[in-house]
Amino acid sequence: xxxxxxxxxxxxxxxxxxxxxxxxxxxxxxxxxxxxxxxxxxxxxxxxxxxxxxxxxxxxxxxxxxxxxxxxxxxxx
Numbered sequence: 129x130x131x132x133x134x135x136x137x138x139x140x141x142x143x144x145x146x147x148x149x150x151x152x153x154x155x156x157x158x159x160x161x162x163x164x165x166x167x168x169x170x171x172x173x174x175x176x177x178x179x180x181x182x183x184x185x186x187x188x189x190x191x192x193x194x195x196x197x198x199x200x201x202x203x204x205x
Contacts, residue, residue, distance in 0.1 A: 150192065181200045
């Protein structure tokens with residue numbers, strides 16, 4: 129096995145794969161919302177797990193907005 133290849137021996141880089149980031153973000157966001165609902169039902173509206181779930185939901189919504197802005201920018205270019 130060789131560690132170094134000369135440029136003439138290298139294959140070209142593959143094309144980037146297009147993905148749908150919204151699916152992964154929405155799945156995680158749904159799980160955080162389910163965790164939030166479960167936490168409220170089991171522990172009541174207080175405690176550290178509640179704030180952890182709220183933070184997860186807020187970060188998920190922010191990521192969803194970022195993914196939307198990014199996909200619109202990529203479509204324009």
